[in-house]
Amino acid sequence: MKKYKSIYFLVFLVAVLTLEPQRLWSQRLPLPSGKFSIGHHQLEWVDINRIEILAPDNMMRRLLADIWYPAENVTGLPVPYLDTVMINRALGNKGLQSLLGANGAARIRSGEMNTHGREEAAFDHRLRSAPVIFFSHGMGMITQLYTAQIEELVSHGYVVVALSHPYDAWLVSFTDGIQIPFERKQRNAAGNTEEQHIAYENKRIEWWAADIRFALHQLEIINNMNADTIPFAGHLDLSRVGAMGHSAGGRAAARACQLDARIKSCADQDGVAMMQPFYLNPDGIGMKQSFLLFERVRNVTLGEADAASMGMTLPALNALVDSLRRGKRNALAATGGAYHVLLRFDSSSHMSFSDLPLLQAKSELESAAASRVLQITCRYTREFFDKTLRGASSTLYDTNKRLNYIDLVEWYPKARNRK
Known part of the structure; x- marks a missing residue:
């Protein structure tokens, strides 16, 4: 009998040891x-050259910047993932759930989701300086929901x-107590049509x-x-500046690259309007910088019902879609060299570039899948x-080696008229 009890105990111990990493994984962001x-x-900054057009009192444009950097050590207070007290005070419990979902x-x-950062830690002495990347959140989102991506970049120097873009973020809270909701x-x-x-x-x-x-x-x-x-x-290497963003933030990063030669490289994560990541300038130039369009696209065959729902004939709808696709290719070709990467549609969502799928996971299986996809987008x-x-x-771009969850890695050479 004691022999069988020992066997049962070993089976139980193996089960516990097998499940424990999964439980911890669901409680934390992926380790950088x-x-x-x-x-x-x-x-916090105030741009005295811009009047805030969305503010009721025509105040100057204010801006909040969370700056994450390679740190000397892990001393200092942990950086909280999200200030729920502040959010509840501003928007209430329902507001928090509308952004994050109940899970x-x-x-x-409960404190299950924690960052790996520390407040005001010393800059890492192994780096004399570090390249800088600007990040813009999606429309109606907040920067904290992209912590996994941010931490991955910082951990690599x-x-x-x-x-945080006021009036377009879900909530921006300044230290003087002013809180600006979406x-x-x-x-x-402005209207309800897509246009x-x-x-x-x-x-x-x-x-x-x-x-x-x-x-x-x-x-x-x-x-x-x-x-x-x-x-x-x-310690900022401002000769090597990049810009990136998700959704509308990706389009904003692309636009900043078009306008400012100080930005050398730009990544747009699933940010397109009518399939376009950015608009060509009147002279046909997109941007002179390197560009990444990292998106998820459903490949479907359009039918008569689709055309009818838009008040079009099927030939006209197909012609429109073909025109938009050509426009995207022309935009990518009018850069200083562009990559087009497709995330597998059926294994992801528009929010897979953020932490939201992790937060909203309803099972260990969902949590593990969301974490794997997020790690791929980060890499x-x-x-x-x-x-x-x-x-x-x-290895991902030089050899065109595709990792799981990636359907396409395509390269557009530098436009011939670029110098």
Whole structure:
């Protein structure tokens, strides 16, 4: 009898040891794969040259920047994933659940989701300076929901400047107590058709691109300061600057690249309007920088019902789609060299570039799948910047080796008229 009890105990122990890593995985963001620890510092700026058109009192444009950098060690207070007290105070419990879902809200409140960063840690002395990447969230999102991507880049020696775009983020909270929720009144007044929605968003993207350029100017000032209170001052390599974003933020990053030659490389994650990641300039130039369009696209055969729902004939609808696809290819070809990467549609969602699928997972299986997809998006994005900002070789782009969940890696050479 004792022999059987021992066998049962061993079976139980193996089961516990097998399940424990999965339980922990579901409670944490993916562990960053780089060698650097992560520090965090927050800055607030006021752009005195822009009046905030969405503010009721015509105040100047304010901007919040969460700056993540390679850190000397892990001393300092842990960086909280999300300030639920602040969110509940501003938008209530229902507001938190509308953003995160019931599962995500519960995980955040319980402390299951934690960052790997520390507040105000010293800059890592092994790096004299680090390349800088600006990050813009999706429309109605917040930067905290992209922490996994940000941490992965920082762990490989990048400084990431995650901007919160007021009135277009779900909530932006400043230290003086002013809290700016997502602006809906003027958005709704702009119209409900797809064309009106895109027109309104295009105007907002111009503001976001201006935010990126303004923030870059502020970093140039900080980098020339002897500021002991700013850990990364003097350590920013502003000759190697990139911009990236998700959804509308990806389009904003692309627009900033078109407008500002100081930005050397740009990544757009699933940010297109009518299939276009950005619009060509009147002279037919997209941008002179390297570009990555990382998206998920459903390949479907259109039918008569699809055409009828749009008030079109099927030949006319197919002609429109073909025209839009040509427009996308023309845009990618009108750059300083572009990669087009397709994330497998059936294994992902538009939010797979964020932490949301992890937060909202309803089972260990869903959590594990969401984590794997997120790690893939992180790696492809990071290796793109390694290649274009650091000149490093990349197994994913140099050999066209595709990892799981990736359906396409396509290269568009530098446009002939680029110098």
